Amino acid sequence: MFELIQKSRRSGLSLIVLALPITLFILLCLSSSTFTRFENLANVNSQIAALLIASLGQGLVAISGGIDLSVGAVMGLTSAILVTVDPALAVPLALAVGVVVGLVNGFGVTLFNVHPLVMSLATMTVVQGMALAVHPIPGGTVPAFLRTMAVSRFAGMPAAFFWCVGAIVFAWFLLNLSRFGLRTYAVGANPISAGRNGIAVIRHKVLCFVLCSLSAVIAGIFLSARVGAGDATMGASYSLDTVTAMALGGVQLAGGTGSVLGVVAGVLTLGLISNGMNLMGISPFLRAALTGVLLLAAIGFQRRETIGA
Amino acid sequence: MISFDKVTKRFGSNLALCEISFDCAAGSVHAVTGENGAGKSTLMNLLAGIFPADGGEIRLRGEPIAPERPSEARRLGISTIFQELTLLPNLTIAENLFLGREPMRGAMVNRRLMQERAREIMARLGSSLDVDTYCGDISLADQHLVEIAKGVSVDADVYIFDEPTAALNAPEVEKLGALLESLKAAGKLVFYVSHRLDEIFRFCDRVSVLKDGRHVETRATLSLTRDELVSLMVGRVLSQFFPARPTPAESAPVELGVRDLQVVEAGPKVSLALRAGEIVGLAGLEGQGQRSIIRALAGLHPSMAGEVTKNVAGEMKLLKLSVVETVMAGIGFVPEDRKTEGLYLPLSINQNIALGMLPRLSIWKIAPTGRNLIADLMLRMNVRSTSAGQEVGQLSGGNQQKVMIGRWLAAGINVLLLEEPTRGVDVGAKTEIYGLLRDFAHRGGAVLVVSSELLELLGLCDRILVVRQNEIVAELEGAGTSEEEVMQYALTGHAKHSQASPCLN
Structure with missing residues (x-):
């Protein structure tokens, strides 16, 4: 573990990033008798699965030097599609929509030089509007097979657990073992240098946005299936939550720094705080307020440096 | 090996290169020099695939080439060591050396092979740096050394060194000299862009002088004196490079x-x-x-x-x-x-x-x-x-x-x-x-x-x-x-x- 932290130049991991979720876990164990119950832990797992899947995508975009605020809207549109379209077509259509949103974000940022914050804010508004137009009032039924995949138990473990493991393994492979990952770190640190090393920077960044939107679609599928109904505004809080989780996990918005382990730690921190406040009966509105404070704190404490000097 | 034939490049209304023509032979170190803004980097960037020429032709072994991307130039056998570092601070030395051409094992980067070959490359340059160190953690001089190592490790026929010694100290410059010799011995063509006269005379066989985007002259370095070269570059004879020092006033406050x-x-x-x-x-x-x-x-x-x-x-x-x-x-x-x-x-x-x-x-x-x-x-x-x-x-x-x-x-x-x-x-x-x-x-x-x-x-x-x-x-x-x-x-x-x-x- 210490070796991991030493390599923080790229992973962004620090003692705090890893200690935060562990400390929270211990505190919650001590303060609430219901926390350690298997039921509650399974519940926490289900609650954070969607956030984890979306955050891993957000993390990828962040490492490549961008940010994607449209993830929440994409989740909402996915949810709307799932309950309005023929069950056989729903999933492919949602994935296709994800690809299109990712392409639009990616090309806007690279070819038209729009700042990713502005670009994804624009697509967020468009996608959110479309989602509400398709499915204005929450309700409807999610295809049964999806619901089974999201809420059943396999070998005693909640299905959410397997969704999480799948997402983590995929992201881990992508970032740490594949050529794509290495190049993502390069593009994020300095796109001009990366280009001179023969990397197709535009294609790479676009691909990161597409993967991020796809992860939002999958997060949206899981969340709708878990809830069992379609809700166009379901993902509203996720755009900021994914960014907060990433920042808590030491991923730097400037690009080039971040890790899967960090994102997981950040998601756990946010998820445990949520669950803890829930157990203690604190208002969910305060939770939202706290997320903002956490984001600021995480960004403020990040050890930033000018990359590329 | 390489011939430039009436190569022209424009930036907006600005004529950066005007009908540059000269030839360069394999197995030699060819200096490209001139004042800043003379167009030497621009000329090399055409060869490196940073941007295309607007007119004229560049020929590699008689075949016209026009690389559109750095990766394409590399495929043609042209490797460039850029003046500005292209290293990524968050990648290790080994990763930087192989970025863009990573050795693969299936879908995975073959890290062991990458590290092994990186160690070989660095050893050839006489460096004992740990190839797993992040490039952001090593000194500027070492970064330049890695940059050079990266360019040289590409198996190419033509190597472009764009002001490689800007941040190097004397010992590293010596190592660079030995490296240039070995490339030359292997029959490669090396472009050496620099305005350091010392190095041009020490390392290079021929020198092409550019001035204001035009080709002034290409000569064997042996046939030139320092003063002649400087006057070719500047267009006037430099009687005195540095201003005269006044006699020191002891009593100055x-x-x-x-x-x-x-x-x-x-x-x-x-x-x-x-x-x-x-x-x-x-x-x-x-x-x-x-x-x-x-x-x-x-x-x-x-x-x-x-x-x-x-x-x-x-x-x-x-x-x-x-x-x-x-x-x-x-x-x-x-x-x-x-x-x-x-x-x-x-x-x-x-x-x-x-x-x-x-x-x-x-x-x-x-x-x-x-x-x-x-x-x-x-x-x-x-x-x-x-x-x-x-x-x-x-x-x-x-x-x-x-x-x-x-x-x-x-x-x-x-x-x-x-x-x-x-x-x-x-x-x-x-x-x-x-x-x-x-x-x-x-x-x-x-x-x-x-x-x-x-x-x-x-x-x-x-x-x-x-x-x-x-x-x-x-x-x-x-x-x-x-x-x-x-x-x-x-x-x-x-x-x-x-x-x-x-x-x-």
């Missing part, structure tokens, strides 16, 4: 006094005094603390202890070392990287100079445009631009540096601290900058210079302070010392004892 300055915790203490009218140089190997000292005085690097006093109207005033305080006291700092630390590239020359005058005015005062002052300055400094309203980002390196210095002159400072005053500046502008500094000193200013170009310090400075491990180990007369003597102190910290010559490599 101390402008800046430094006592027991500590730039590293528990490190050695540094004391020095800058007198009005003199130019003092800080010499030493890369990363020995020269930079921290000058930056501490500029208020940019934290100092642990020490006392700095500045002559304000005849009285020595104690200074707090912060940027605001030093600027207010009349100390100007010209950083090594003027593009990011010094100038506002998108603003005009006017605005850049006017901005330097602002901090010393009350915040309520209307910002001065100072047209007369600026026009006068630009004339005096011979800034080559279309107008004072031109964007500084469009100027060549030498002219940018003049604007940078001009800004402080306009602000009325009388102590000038400079880091690498002529990095990326052509021969012609260099002399002009030296002249400006001497002129500034002559009017009663005091100058402190850090430079990795020893010859520059030897030619320019009245006194040279040699820094080694954050300590001043020697104070030498600029006119009376030699390259050898300074290097001796820089390497060992003491004067030569025996007759044996010091080992520079």
